[in-house]
Amino acid sequence: MLDSFLHQADMFFHAFSAQLYLTNILVLAGATFMGIIVGAIPGLTATMALALLINLSYGMQFDLAISFLLGVYVGAIMGGCYSAIMVNIPGTPAAAATAIDGFILAKKGEGGLAIGAGVISSFFGMLVSIACLIFFTPFVYKIALKFGQWEYFLLAVFGVMICGNLSTGKDPVKGWVVGFLGFFTAMIGLDKVYAYPRFTFGLLQLKGGISLIPALIGVFGISEILIVLEQEVPYKILGKVTKVIPSWKTIRSLIPTAIRSGIIGVGIGAVPGAGEDVGAWVAYDVGKRSSKQGEKFGTGCLEGVAAAETANNAVIGGAMIPLLTLAVPGSPPAAMFLAAIWLHGVQPGPMLPIEHPGFLFEVAISLLIATFFMLIWGLIIAKPVASLLKLRREILMPLILPLTVIGAYAGGVRVFDIKVTFFFGILGYILRKLDYPMAPLVLGIILGPLADISFRQALMQSRGSLIPLLGRPVGIVLMIAIGLIAYSGFRRTIEYTRKHAQLNIETMSEGK
Amino acid sequence: MEKTNKMASADLLMGIFLIIFGIITIRASLNMKVYKTFLDAPGFFPFILGIIFIFLGSIMTFSSFRRKGYQQIMSNLNKFNVTHLFQNIQFRRVMTLIFLMVIYIFVLIDRIDFTLATALYLFFTLYYLKSASLVKIIFISVITAFLITAFFTRFFRIPLP
Numbered sequence: 001m002l003d004s005f006l007h008q009a010d011m012f013f014h015a016f017s018a019q020l021y022l023t024n025i026l027v028l029a030g031a032t033f034m035g036i037i038v039g040a041i042p043g044l045t046a047t048m049a050l051a052l053l054i055n056l057s058y059g060m061q062f063d064l065a066i067s068f069l070l071g072v073y074v075g076a077i078m079g080g081c082y083s084a085i086m087v088n089i090p091g092t093p094a095a096a097a098t099a100i101d102g103f104i105l106a107k108k109g110e111g112g113l114a115i116g117a118g119v120i121s122s123f124f125g126m127l128v129s130i131a132c133l134i135f136f137t138p139f140v141y142k143i144a145l146k147f148g149q150w151e152y153f154l155l156a157v158f159g160v161m162i163c164g165n166l167s168t169g170k171d172p173v174k175g176w177v178v179g180f181l182g183f184f185t186a187m188i189g190l191d192k193v194y195a196y197p198r199f200t201f202g203l204l205q206l207k208g209g210i211s212l213i214p215a216l217i218g219v220f221g222i223s224e225i226l227i228v229l230e231q232e233v234p235y236k237i238l239g240k241v242t243k244v245i246p247s248w249k250t251i252r253s254l255i256p257t258a259i260r261s262g263i264i265g266v267g268i269g270a271v272p273g274a275g276e277d278v279g280a281w282v283a284y285d286v287g288k289r290s291s292k293q294g295e296k297f298g299t300g301c302l303e304g305v306a307a308a309e310t311a312n313n314a315v316i317g318g319a320m321i322p323l324l325t326l327a328v329p330g331s332p333p334a335a336m337f338l339a340a341i342w343l344h345g346v347q348p349g350p351m352l353p354i355e356h357p358g359f360l361f362e363v364a365i366s367l368l369i370a371t372f373f374m375l376i377w378g379l380i381i382a383k384p385v386a387s388l389l390k391l392r393r394e395i396l397m398p399l400i401l402p403l404t405v406i407g408a409y410a411g412g413v414r415v416f417d418i419k420v421t422f423f424f425g426i427l428g429y430i431l432r433k434l435d436y437p438m439a440p441l442v443l444g445i446i447l448g449p450l451a452d453i454s455f456r457q458a459l460m461q462s463r464g465s466l467i468p469l470l471g472r473p474v475g476i477v478l479m480i481a482i483g484l485i486a487y488s489g490f491r492r493t494i495e496y497t498r499k500h501a502q503l504n505i506e507t508m509s510e511g512k
Numbered sequence: 513m514e515k516t517n518k519m520a521s522a523d524l525l526m527g528i529f530l531i532i533f534g535i536i537t538i539r540a541s542l543n544m545k546v547y548k549t550f551l552d553a554p555g556f557f558p559f560i561l562g563i564i565f566i567f568l569g570s571i572m573t574f575s576s577f578r579r580k581g582y583q584q585i586m587s588n589l590n591k592f593n594v595t596h597l598f599q600n601i602q603f604r605r606v607m608t609l610i611f612l613m614v615i616y617i618f619v620l621i622d623r624i625d626f627t628l629a630t631a632l633y634l635f636f637t638l639y640y641l642k643s644a645s646l647v648k649i650i651f652i653s654v655i656t657a658f659l660i661t662a663f664f665t666r667f668f669r670i671p672l673p
Contacts, residue, residue, distance in 0.1 A: 059669050173575070177530065177568050184537070184561050191554035194547055198554055199540065222613070229641065230606045394643040395652065401613065401637075402630045402660050405621065410670045415622045418673065422617050426610065434522050452557040459551045490571075497575040500520065 012134065015361030019369065024067050027060075028366060031068040032373040033381075035075020040083055040385045041396065045093060046076035046276065047220045050336040052403045054213065058410050062344050067366040069340050073333055074126065074370040077276055077313050078378055081118035082385045085305070086111050094276030094315075097284040097308035104300030109242065112382060116244040117302045118309040119378035120251060121258050125310035126371035128262030129269065129317020134364050140325040143474070144350035147326075150458035150469045154478035156451035159272035159328050160444050161485045166271065166278055167437035170496045172489035175440045178431060182444015183451060185210050192453055205416040212339045214408040214417040215424045215445055219438050220332065221404040222425020225397045227432060244382045246302070254306040257287055265311035269318020275331035275439060276312040283311030317367065324348050324360055328447065335442045343411055521588060523572050524581035530569025537562035612637050626672040631657035 031053070038049035053072050057065035080095030085102030098118060105114040147155065160183065164175025188199045189209025200206040246254075261283035268279035287307030288297040297304045319330025327348040329335040338348065346352075352359055408421035428438055462468040469475060537558055544555030576582075598604060612633060620629035634653035643649060664670040 055664060055670060171575075173568055173571055177526070177565075177572070180561060180564050180568070184558070184565075187558050187561070193552065194545075194554055196545055196554040198544065198558065226606055226609060229609055230602050392643065394641040395638065398634055398637040398641065398643070399652075399656055401616070401633065402657070405617065406660070406664055406670065406672060409673050410664075413671055415673050418617055418621060422613060425613075429606075434526065435519060455560075456552045456556055460549075464549065464551050493571065493575060497578050501578040501580070 008134070008138065011358060012361050012364070015358050015365050018358070019063075019067075019362060019365040024064060024366075025369065027064050028067050028071045028369045029373050029377075031071025032075040032370045033377050035072035035077075036079035036082075036374070036377055036381065037075075037385065038072070039076030039079025040389065044396075044400075045220065045224065046073060046080070046333040047216075047336050048224055048400075049073075049076035050333055050340070051213075051217045051221050051407055052400065054336070054340050055403065055407050055410055057340060057344075062346075063362065065344055066341065066362065067370075069337055070363065070366045071370040071373070073316060073337060074313070074367060074374050075377070076333070077316060078119060078122040078309070078374050079385075080312075081122070081305075081309055082115060082382065083389050085114045085118065086386050087389055094280055094312040095308070096277060097280040098305055098312075100284070100298055100308075101301045101304030104298075105302070105305070108300055110300075111386075112242040112244040113246055113250075114302065114305050115382045116246050116379060117250070117254060117305050119244075119375060119382075120246065121254060121261075121306040121309040122313040122378070123371060123375040124255070124258035125262045125265055125313035126316065126367065126374070128259065128310075129266050129314040130364050130367050130371065131317075132263075132266040133317040133320050133367070134361070137321050137324055137360050138353075140321055141350055141353055144325045146474055147350065148458065148472065148475075149454040149461065150472060151474045151478060153451055153454035153458055154475055154482065155326060155328065156447035156454065158478050158482050158485070159447050160440055161482055161489070163272055163443045164437070164440040165485050165489045167275070167439045168435075171435075171493050173493050174434075174436050176489070178436045178438070179440030179444040182441040182446075183448040185215065185441075185445050186448020187452065192449060193456065205414070210420060210445070211412055211414075211417055212445060213336075213343065213411050214421040216336055216339060216442055217404050217407050218421035218424030218426075219428035219441060220336075221400065221407075222422060223428030223432055223438070225400055225404075226425070226429045228393055229397050244379055250302065254303060257291065257303050257306045258310045260290070261287060261307045261310035262314040265314025266318035266321075268311070269315035269330045270321045272322055272328045272330060272443060275319075276315040276333070279315040279318075280308040280312040284308045320363060320367075324352060324363065325350060327450070329443065332439050332442055335439075335446055338446065520576045520579035520581035521584035522581075523579070524576035524585060527569045527571075527573030527576055530565045530572065534562045534565030534567075534569060537565060608640055609637065612640065621673050627657045627661040630660060 034053060035046075035049055038044045038052065039046055049072050050069060054069065057068050060068060077094055081098045081102065084095035084099035085106050088099050088103040102111075102114045102118065105111060160179035161176060164179045165172045166175075168175040186209075188206055190196065190207050191198055197207055264283040264286055265279040268282055269276075284297070284304060284307045287303060288294045291297070291303055291307075293301060293303050315331055316334075319334035322328040322330050323334050323338055325348070327338065329338045341348065346356060346359065404421060405418050408417045409415065411417065428441075431441070432438065458469055459466075470479075541555035541558040541562060544553060544558075546553040546555070550556055616629060616633035620632060623629075631653045634656055635649060638644065638649045638653060639646070644652065661672060665672060
């Protein structure tokens with residue numbers, strides 16, 4: 001145990017010295033800055049920030065590209081708090097819970113203080129999540145090594161099921177539908193075992209399958225452009241940013257909330273596809289119930305801002321744990337990060353510590369440096385960013401389309417990928433209008449090939465019988481988990497149906 | 513409440529779509545070549561997905577029937593008026609934006625220079641959205657198109673379509 005710990009510590013310090021060179025630090029500083037700016041602009045989510053800025057990583061060396069993407073990710077999640085607090089429009093969905101108390105504080109003229117508390121809480125959240133990432137990931141690697149084909153298949157199904165369950169408020173079946181549609185999308189192209197074309201309709205371009213990044217950019221980028229621009233929603237800055245840095249006494253009072261919310265954020269982040277928004281809401285709810293000042297939540301309470309902001313940033317480290325160990329992203333921006341590192345030739349999974357021994361620590365160090373830059377930038381640029389929020393969305397959103405086009409094209413240098421992006425953008429728009437979540441769709445596209453190959457190979461190994469597969473310990477745990485998720489999801493769907501059946505009868509009888 | 517009713521009818525349509533889609537998927541998967549056994553055949557996993565789609569589609573159809581989705585569709589069909597649909601500002605806005613995207617992606621890109629295509633797309637979109645004065649729109653469209661092209665090709669050496 002001690003040897004293992006010392007070995008980890010040695011690897012950490014080795015990675016630390018390796019990552020501390022000027023270009024890397026400058027890249028991290030720039031990336032965090034850009035992430036904050038993009039994240040602060042309403043309508044531009046952290047996933048969109050990664051989708052847009054991934055273009056810039058194509059021309060970079062591998063190490064710098066990873067640092068760049070992590071810096072953008074960290075900055076964008078925190079950046080969402082500016083507009084949530086100042087304009088009551090969360091820059092990212094992850095900052096929605098921040099707006100509850102933050103905006104009330106801004107109206108009271110304490111917007112600067114709320115931003116300061118948000119930035120410092122995000123900093124604490126990142127520190128907790130990086131510590132958990134370093135400590136827990138090696139253990140998960142060991143568990144992941146026990147995974148056979150059957151367990152990988154169950155993991156893929158578990159990922160889509162839990163993501164579908166968590167990302168839909170009322171009707172989990174909708175989440176599962178899009179998750180399995182994601183699986184179907186992944187089936188398009190040549191079969192990985194026999195190179196047999198599936199659902200290609202004779203189109204040569206489809207034989208290569210649907211590329212992940214164009215699909216992701218479409219689902220999150222183009223659909224977002226349409227969602228934002230379909231309505232003209234003018235907004236203006238309501239408050240002015242005054243004092244930003246809270247007193248030491250205030251910071252100290254926020255530490256228990258930050259630790260609690262940080263741990264919640266990491267836990268939620270480690271659940272496939274759950275994401276930063278779920279983490280922030282859960283931490284806010286737990287904070288409201290367990291804090292001594294719980295009754296003040298929702299009335300303009302710094303602790304409320306701290307609970308939400310700590311958790312949404314802590315999700316980042318949590319989301320990296322299943323991503324690095326099992327290649328299952330914990331959140332939609334993490335899915336974008338996974339797609340990007342695939343593009344740079346890294347295959348996460350249990351073999352990662354053997355193929356790229358220092359990768360975990362490089363990620364942790366990059367996150368750590370980005371965290372410090374996030375704190376510095378976050379406090380320095382609070383006032384200018386508040387001015388930037390005045391930029392009208394009718395100007396901003398159209399400018400994003402050419403960037404999504406470049407993002408889709410640059411990976412494979414195929415015009416066909418731009419058309420794929422457009423198709424997924426329209427699909428994403430329609431599904432979002434019908435209350436379908438996007439996270440399970442993305443997770444389905446990512447996990448589809450794993451589910452397909454693993455299921456077929458597991459059945460081949462067991463000579464077509466399920467019986468030998470049912471007695472494997474890790475598999476039993478996953479099957480129980482899938483069963484419980486299905487049970488709770490169907491129960492929610494039944495309750496939703498009953499409740500709305502009654503409401504609709506009443507409405508129709510009133511002749512509305 | 514109105515949204516709930518709309519969702520009930522939309523869910524019914526989606527449920528029926530999923531059942532049909534599931535049947536088509538199963539048919540297509542059974543027509544795929546079997547090399548050794550069906551268990552490792554290319555069509556095996558799509559076959560399972562087809563069954564899942566039919567199952568989930570049935571649940572959605574049943575749920576929306578309970579929520580009076582069918583009555584909502586019939587009521588909407590009776591009231592349906594194409595003129596009303598096109599008079600809906602939000603619908604018109606989205607359709608116009610999609611049309612401009614189609615022109616940009618399917619007509620302009622790869623046929624004319626990327627910078628010119630981008631400038632044209634931005635000009636017409638910003639003009640339609642009445643984002644700024646005409647002079648400002650021209651300035652923003654041209655400058656942005658040039659900046660994007662220069663930034664990605666010169667600075668990051670990324671190929672553009």
